[in-house]
Amino acid sequence: MTNKQNTPDKLKRRRLLQGVGAIGIASLAGCSGNSNDGSSPNSGGQQSSGGKLTLAQVKSPLEFDPIVLNDVPSTQVADRVFEGLYTYDSGINLVPKLAKGEPKVKNKGKTYVVELKEGSKFQNGDPVAPEDVKYSFEAPIKEETENAAELNMIDSISTSGDRTIQFDLKYPYAPFNNVLTWSVVPKKVREKDKKKFNKKKPVGSGPFKFDSWQEGKMAKISRWEDYWDEPKPNLAEVEYKPVEEPTTRLTSLQTGESDVIEEIPPKLWKQVKNMGDASIESTVGMGYFYLAFNCKNGPTADPKVREAIDYCFDMDQAVSNFVEPTGVRQYSPLPQQISKQWEFPLDKWKSIAHGKNIDKAKQMFDEADSVPDNWNANIIVPPDDKREQLGVTVANGIKEAGYNANVQRLDWGAFLDKYVSGDPNDYNMYTLGWSGGPDPDDFLYYFFTEESHGTTDGTFYNGVSDKVVEARKSPDHSERKKLYTEAITKLLEDRAHLPAYNLKNSYGMKDNVQGFEAHPVLSFALATSYTNASIGSQ
Numbered sequence: 001m002t003n004k005q006n007t008p009d010k011l012k013r014r015r016l017l018q019g020v021g022a023i024g025i026a027s028l029a030g031c032s033g034n035s036n037d038g039s040s041p042n043s044g045g046q047q048s049s050g051g052k053l054t055l056a057q058v059k060s061p062l063e064f065d066p067i068v069l070n071d072v073p074s075t076q077v078a079d080r081v082f083e084g085l086y087t088y089d090s091g092i093n094l095v096p097k098l099a100k101g102e103p104k105v106k107n108k109g110k111t112y113v114v115e116l117k118e119g120s121k122f123q124n125g126d127p128v129a130p131e132d133v134k135y136s137f138e139a140p141i142k143e144e145t146e147n148a149a150e151l152n153m154i155d156s157i158s159t160s161g162d163r164t165i166q167f168d169l170k171y172p173y174a175p176f177n178n179v180l181t182w183s184v185v186p187k188k189v190r191e192k193d194k195k196k197f198n199k200k201k202p203v204g205s206g207p208f209k210f211d212s213w214q215e216g217k218m219a220k221i222s223r224w225e226d227y228w229d230e231p232k233p234n235l236a237e238v239e240y241k242p243v244e245e246p247t248t249r250l251t252s253l254q255t256g257e258s259d260v261i262e263e264i265p266p267k268l269w270k271q272v273k274n275m276g277d278a279s280i281e282s283t284v285g286m287g288y289f290y291l292a293f294n295c296k297n298g299p300t301a302d303p304k305v306r307e308a309i310d311y312c313f314d315m316d317q318a319v320s321n322f323v324e325p326t327g328v329r330q331y332s333p334l335p336q337q338i339s340k341q342w343e344f345p346l347d348k349w350k351s352i353a354h355g356k357n358i359d360k361a362k363q364m365f366d367e368a369d370s371v372p373d374n375w376n377a378n379i380i381v382p383p384d385d386k387r388e389q390l391g392v393t394v395a396n397g398i399k400e401a402g403y404n405a406n407v408q409r410l411d412w413g414a415f416l417d418k419y420v421s422g423d424p425n426d427y428n429m430y431t432l433g434w435s436g437g438p439d440p441d442d443f444l445y446y447f448f449t450e451e452s453h454g455t456t457d458g459t460f461y462n463g464v465s466d467k468v469v470e471a472r473k474s475p476d477h478s479e480r481k482k483l484y485t486e487a488i489t490k491l492l493e494d495r496a497h498l499p500a501y502n503l504k505n506s507y508g509m510k511d512n513v514q515g516f517e518a519h520p521v522l523s524f525a526l527a528t529s530y531t532n533a534s535i536g537s538q
Contacts, residue, residue, distance in 0.1 A: 050223075050236035051535040053513065053526075056249045056258040060216045060242035065190070065198035066183035067139045070146045076523050077219050077240055081123075082183035082204035085114055085133065088521055090530045092286075092337055092438040094177055097229075098128055098184060098205065100163070109172030109475030114180065116163040121228045122186045122205050130159035135187035137167070137179075151179060172475040175439040207233045207527045216242060233527035234515065234534035253278060253508050259535060260509040260516060262523075266326045266386075272508040282506035283518040284328055286335050288443055289433040291390060291498040296460035298424025299371045306495035307354070308364035309377075309429075312397025314356040319501045322389040327503040332488050333443045335502055337520060342440065342481055344488070352492045353499075361401040377405035380427045382415045387431040390500060394429065419458040430458060431500070437521065440484045444468045448491055461496035464488075512536050 061074040066082050069075060085099040096102070098120050104113040120128040134157045140147040141154075153173040158166045169176065184205065190197045197203070202210045207227045211220040219240040223233040241258065243249045246265045252258040254275065264272055264280065272280055293300040293309075300306055319329045331350040332339060339346050354360075365371050377398050381391040388409050395405035410418065418426045436442025446456040449465045464487035471483035491497065505518045515533040517525045526533045 051234065052237040052239065053235050053259050053516075053533065053535050054239045054241060054257070056243040056252050056261040057240050058242070058244060058249075058263050061213065061219050061240065062215065063198045064202040064210060064213070065185070065194070067136070067143065067147070067185060067190070068145045068198060072523070073240070073242070077210075077213075077221060078183065078202070078204075079206075079522055080208040080221055080238070080526060081202055081206045081210050082185065083206045084181040084183050085116075086177070086180045087528075088181075088519070090517065090519070090525070090528075092341075092520055094181075095529070098133075099180070103177070103180060105475075107168075109174065109176075110169045112167040112169075112176060112180070114165050114167070116165070118163070119228055120205060122189070123203050123209050123224055124186065124189060126186055126188070128184060128186075128205055130161075130163065130165045132187050133157075133165045133184050134159055135190075136184045137182060139185075139190075151182065153179070171473050174472065174475055174477075174480055175437070175441045178437040178439055178442070181437075207231075208238065211237075218242075231527055231529070231532050234532045235526065238526065250508070253510065256510065259513050260507050262505075262507050264326055264506045264508055266323060269325050275508075277511050278508055279511065280506060280508055281516060281518045281524075282504040283520050284336060284502055285435065285505040285523075286337070286438060286442075286521050287433060287435045287502045288330060288333050288335060289327075289387065289500045289502065290333070290431070291394060291500060292430050292432065292447075292459050293461075293496060294422065294424055294428050294459065295462075295496055296422040298428050299368070299375055299377075300424075300428045302368055302370040303494050304364055304368050305371055308361045308368065308401070309394065309398065310354045310495055310498060311357045311361035311364065312401050313393050315353060315498060315500060316355070318390055318393045322386050322393075323501045323503075326506055327386075327501045330499050330502045332492065332499055333447065333497065334440055334488070335438075335443070335520075338438050338440060338443075341438070342484075344481075344485060349488065349492055352489075356397065358397070358400050361397070365401055365403065371403070375403050377403060377428050378408070378424070378426070379405060379429045379431075380408045380410055380415060380418055381431045383409060383411055386501075387433070390431050391429075420454045420456075422454065422458065422460050427458070433503075440480070441468075441472050444484065444487065445472055448487065448496065459496045461491065461494070463494050463496065464491050 057073050059073045061077050062071055063069045063074055064078050066078055069078060083097050086094050087097040089095050098116055100115045100117045116128060122128060137151055137157055140151055153169050154167055155170045156168045186203055189203045207224055208221040209224045211222050213219040222237045223235060243252055246268055249261040250268050250271060253261045272278060293306050295301050316329060331353060379391040379395055381388045391407040395407050398405040419430045445468055446452050448461060449468050450462060453460045467483045467487040471480045474480050505523055507518055509516055513535050515531045517531045519525050525531050
């Protein structure tokens with residue numbers, strides 16, 4: 001993992017999808033957060049007298065201070081305790097939270113002015129002040145946290161009066177609305193004792209207060225009775241319990257030990273649906289899983305070899321075999337919600353992918369001078385069954401085409417060291433996943449620009465870097481759409497990546513749980529303007 005702290009290509013652990021769902025900062029667009037498994041979405045109920053919901057997570061939270069936390073399980077807890085200037089509706093539309101109305105954009109996209117709502121306050125009773133907002137956005141950079149890259153397009157922040165904050169950017173950054181979802185913390189409380197704030201007593205402005213935490217065992221939050229906004233949570237308490245093994249999570253749902261379990265693997269999907277007293281709540285997340293090529297050195301630096309490999313297997317069939325119904329086929333680096341909202345040419349991009357044609361693969365391999373007769377293609381994968389199965393499928397196709405191939409399943413530390421080396425002795429291909437917000441920049445800048453090489457990207461592909469950087473800095477939506485369309489079309493034709501699939505944020509839940517909704521960005525929703533989770537009878 002890189003040590004570059006204040007660069008936009010800094011590797012972010014929570015964006016590397018390690019099989020625990022998709023989260024990320026995000027903004028604009030339009031997509032409902034309804035269930036994708038054929039069941040009806042949950043609806044919120046009236047204010048309840050209480051009730052405790054137990055949720056089985058895949059892994060244990062580690063910390064809770066949004067200035068420093070950088071993992072999915074921790075975020076799933078912290079997102080209920082802290083709030084940002086903006087948040088999301090049931091899909092991926094940006095809506096005000098601590099902010100009053102939309103930001104005012106000035107100076108050709110380089111200045112954003114936000115006004116705070118009256119009455120917003122932290123859980124210690126202090127009002128949310130502009131100085132708290134300024135501090136929350138500056139602290140990750142000043143403290144050189146792993147989250148610094150999320151905010152380093154900001155040049156300066158100024159405040160005026162009791163409610164106004166102005167953000168001046170280094171350059172027009174079109175997805176800056178994404179950044180304005182950043183969590184706001186009370187400066188005075190955090191500065192008094194940062195370690196205590198992180199793991200013992202985090203204080204936010206959200207509808208739930210932090211209660212307690214034991215790493216590897218549980219984390220508890222409870223309803224804040226004096227929550228400043230509406231709605232007040234129905235649930236009196238939420239307990240998070242880490243249960244890493246999928247069948248054990250399922251058992252905990254069957255026995256009633258858990259009310260909700262997250263991340264249902266394909267092999268267990270039918271079992272949950274057929275339980276009789278449970279259902280599945282799911283929605284496609286903000287993620288992207290793919291097969292990537294070493295475009296820097298070795299045989300796969302030749303685009304003809306990459307195309308030959310595309311003919312060695314059928315990605316549609318692989319996703320059907322190993323991912324569905326817990327995920328969906330994806331034909332570009334962008335989640336389907338983004339592609340549909342931007343009206344990108346999905347049919348054209350879909351047509352670029354090849355089906356299996358071993359004769360064509362053999363022909364292209366034979367015609368490529370870059371492929372030695374004794375080539376042994378090296379595919380590395382992280383410790384995830386779906387990505388390993390994809391790698392094995394590719395290797396088997398290469399063997400059918402007359403060459404050898406091997407798949408190395410590495411632990412995360414070894415994988416993260418190897419996949420960005422550019423050394424063909426380390427890899428010719430790798431499989432990986434990523435999460436981001438609802439803007440194309442979140443899925444293109446970190447893979448297909450020169451700045452990302454060797455940090456978040458191991459392809460070293462340079463075919464569209466200028467277009468992606470230009471689109472990132474343009475405030476004009478039409479220009480950005482044109483640039484992204486051209487860039488994605490080219491990178492698909494050059495096969496720097498072979499897009500594979502996206503996962504659903506999926507949850508098995510007991511029938512006595514109401515109003516719990518999967519969310520494409522925030523994992524799930526508990527107490528929001530559109531739903532309010534409860535348990536038991538109303």
